[in-house]
Amino acid sequence: MITLTERQSLILKAIVRDYTEGGNPVGSKSLVQELPMKVSSATIRNEMARLEDLGLIVKTHLSSGRIPSIRGYRYYVDHILKPEKVDSRDLKVIQHSLGGEFHKIDEIVAQSADILSQLTSYTTFTLRPELKDSRLSGFRLVPLGNHQVMAILVTNNGDVENQTFTIPNDLSGDELEPVVRFIDDQLIGLPLQDVLRKLQHEIPLKLAKYLQDPDGFLDIFGSVLSKAASERFYVGGKLNLFNYTDQNDPKELQSLYSLLDQTDSLANVIGPPGQHIQVRIGNEITNDLLKNYSLITATYDVDQHGKGMIAILGPTAMPYSRMIGLMGAFQRELARKLLDYYRYFDE
Amino acid sequence: MITLTERQSLILKAIVRDYTEGGNPVGSKSLVQELPMKVSSATIRNEMARLEDLGLIVKTHLSSGRIPSIRGYRYYVDHILKPEKVDSRDLKVIQHSLGGEFHKIDEIVAQSADILSQLTSYTTFTLRPELKDSRLSGFRLVPLGNHQVMAILVTNNGDVENQTFTIPNDLSGDELEPVVRFIDDQLIGLPLQDVLRKLQHEIPLKLAKYLQDPDGFLDIFGSVLSKAASERFYVGGKLNLFNYTDQNDPKELQSLYSLLDQTDSLANVIGPPGQHIQVRIGNEITNDLLKNYSLITATYDVDQHGKGMIAILGPTAMPYSRMIGLMGAFQRELARKLLDYYRYFDE
DNA sequence: TATTAGCACTCTCATCCATAGAGTGCTAAT
DNA sequence: ATTAGCACTCTATGGATGAGAGTGCTAATA
Numbered sequence A, B: 001m002i003t004l005t006e007r008q009s010l011i012l013k014a015i016v017r018d019y020t021e022g023g024n025p026v027g028s029k030s031l032v033q034e035l036p037m038k039v040s041s042a043t044i045r046n047e048m049a050r051l052e053d054l055g056l057i058v059k060t061h062l063s064s065g066r067i068p069s070i071r072g073y074r075y076y077v078d079h080i081l082k083p084e085k086v087d088s089r090d091l092k093v094i095q096h097s098l099g100g101e102f103h104k105i106d107e108i109v110a111q112s113a114d115i116l117s118q119l120t121s122y123t124t125f126t127l128r129p130e131l132k133d134s135r136l137s138g139f140r141l142v143p144l145g146n147h148q149v150m151a152i153l154v155t156n157n158g159d160v161e162n163q164t165f166t167i168p169n170d171l172s173g174d175e176l177e178p179v180v181r182f183i184d185d186q187l188i189g190l191p192l193q194d195v196l197r198k199l200q201h202e203i204p205l206k207l208a209k210y211l212q213d214p215d216g217f218l219d220i221f222g223s224v225l226s227k228a229a230s231e232r233f234y235v236g237g238k239l240n241l242f243n244y245t246d247q248n249d250p251k252e253l254q255s256l257y258s259l260l261d262q263t264d265s266l267a268n269v270i271g272p273p274g275q276h277i278q279v280r281i282g283n284e285i286t287n288d289l290l291k292n293y294s295l296i297t298a299t300y301d302v303d304q305h306g307k308g309m310i311a312i313l314g315p316t317a318m319p320y321s322r323m324i325g326l327m328g329a330f331q332r333e334l335a336r337k338l339l340d341y342y343r344y345f346d347e
Numbered sequence C: 001t002a003t004t005a006g007c008a009c010t011c012t013c014a015t016c017c018a019t020a021g022a023g024t025g026c027t028a029a030t
Numbered sequence D: 001a002t003t004a005g006c007a008c009t010c011t012a013t014g015g016a017t018g019a020g021a022g023t024g025c026t027a028a029t030a
Helices: A006-022 A028-034 A041-053 A070-080 A088-099 A105-120 A173-186 A192-198 A202-207 A214-229 A238-244 A250-260 A263-270 A320-346 B006-022 B028-034 B041-053 B070-080 B088-099 B105-120 B173-186 B192-198 B202-207 B215-229 B238-244 B250-260 B263-270 B320-346
Strands: A057-059 A066-068 A123-127 A136-145 A148-155 A160-166 A233-236 A277-281 A293-301 A307-315 B057-059 B066-068 B123-127 B136-145 B148-155 B160-166 B233-236 B277-281 B293-301 B307-315
Touching (some): A006 A028, A006 A041, A006 A066, A006 A070, A028 A041, A041 A057, A041 A066, A070 A320, A105 A123, A105 A233, A105 A307, A136 B136, A136 B148, A148 A214, A148 B148, A148 B160, A160 A214, A160 B148, A160 B160, A173 A202, A202 A214, A233 A263, A238 A250, A238 B250, A250 B238, A263 A293, A293 A320, A307 A320, B006 B041, B006 B070, B028 B041, B041 B057, B041 B066, B066 B070, B088 B105, B088 B320, B105 B123, B105 B233, B105 B320, B123 B238, B148 B215, B160 B215, B173 B202, B192 B215, B233 B263, B250 B263, B277 B320
Antiparallel strands (some): A057 A066, A123 A307, A136 A148, A148 A160, A277 A293, A293 A307, B123 B307, B136 B148, B277 B293, B293 B307
């Protein structure tokens, strides 16, 4: 466990701030001018040598100024940083953007990624409250004529999932009635996860009583169901990658862009909803492509409707205190908006 | 009107080919070795000087080899190039990718953009057959409970458009019946475009007889209708931008990326469906951002179901003859697949 | 014992050659 | 009309050089 003196702590803090703002290694002379105490540059140099021994700062070459190491950022985030109160203009932007009318949870969550990327000029991710805990509250099969039928699934949270299928023969409403009745009787009110599980065993057996050939229907039902139960992931500010990545390495930029299209890899990186706000720096992130960046993740809680996540990807040299303040505010506003939205469907 | 001698034409052709393949300016010595006739490099140099006077090739600096100018590519495309027969493996890839089962026109068209970008390693665009000429063949309002209703619109081409709305009070099927009957009686069979026009005048008046407060319904109907009638645009191979743009100019890359997200600007660039295959080179493209690139567009024709477009964006130094051959094949295969698909809904 | 002034040392960055290599245009000969 | 020969131009590469920024160390100081 590292403990720093008051002065060392101030020096580390100044180095982090200067480097984050200016982007250049920080030398002892410039530090003298900024620090509150009256000491010479030589003293600062001695202290810096100690911070370097502790692994908190590093040189880019033998005689350069210092920049914070991963451990340095870590210490800064854990022990020095105080979350900045969110800027009132930023708060207004958030509230205004979430204030509009939405017809879907996913619209709210997708828009959140965009707002957050706009406020931070970084890249952001949002994950909606998990659907697998939602309960099935309705299932419809609407014949559309022309060999088409639309399957619609509704959850108790007001989420609607639908899909159109092409079928060999047109169906009338009458033929579909027993199926819909079966669903109503047996499955409504169950968590989607349970329905999904039953789809493997019970349902096919029971359904055989109602339908001669249940396979076609099961395909349809299963497809809409798993679409509804799948996690959904939104990315905002892809273009911002150009602002904070290494401009001289187009290969890396391309890999990152490609990563942003792989929802599943990203979902692994962000991880499942956890506690509060978490900061992962550099190689603390499990994905090698991101080992030069930082990731701030936050879980938001919508009571019985589950938990979702928001995340910011940016450079390791990030204004952490502003970001953490912003995340806190966003977390609250988003949860509030979603509660509002859900309340509508709870009667 | 420029006319070239046989030999000049061969030289231009060789310069275009070499530069496209190697990416370096082409000098007289290397040309001597490739050209079928036995002449010295000095003769080639004299001919090259004449081609330069005609504005077909240029130097990158005073004593460099030559590269084709925009006019040079133009001449090559118009008078020299012969479309290459499509590679049989490429054809198989196309047929295989389009061979699967699709539930929507838009899926086919979106996938087309992906296949084409994969085959070319450039960026591609596809535009589906225009919807505004489709006819309305069905409209449904499905009450979902929980203050929600889904509006579904079906066209004679089997296109389905749907949207979920949040409404103040739950509706029963009975209340919706007169509205649906009205649509059935008055609007079915009309082109979407006409319906859209009537929505401004006739419909509100007539509907007033059926409903006390038609405004809410008109909003819903109008929203789904215009969503259905809007053009849809797909982009494939965004990542390929990294392969053929100037690696040293991240600003430009960023602008291009941003352009690819602006469906409307792009639609303007591609233009409305025209005749056959068209090649636009460099500043012949109306968008300034693309003045260093080439655009090949092709219109595909699905008979009475309208016309759509496919396009390839790549560097001016593109293997035009392969690309044009590929476009031709793709055009045919896509039209065939769509005709197949539509046939299903024509009974 | 903590601090500091002074100095030798290291590394980066920009600038300035020098040179090799590729290619051209021109001239005079064929 | 073609070509050999040559002077010339421009690029790309690889040192060499010097200014600037910053460090570590030593010896003196409070």
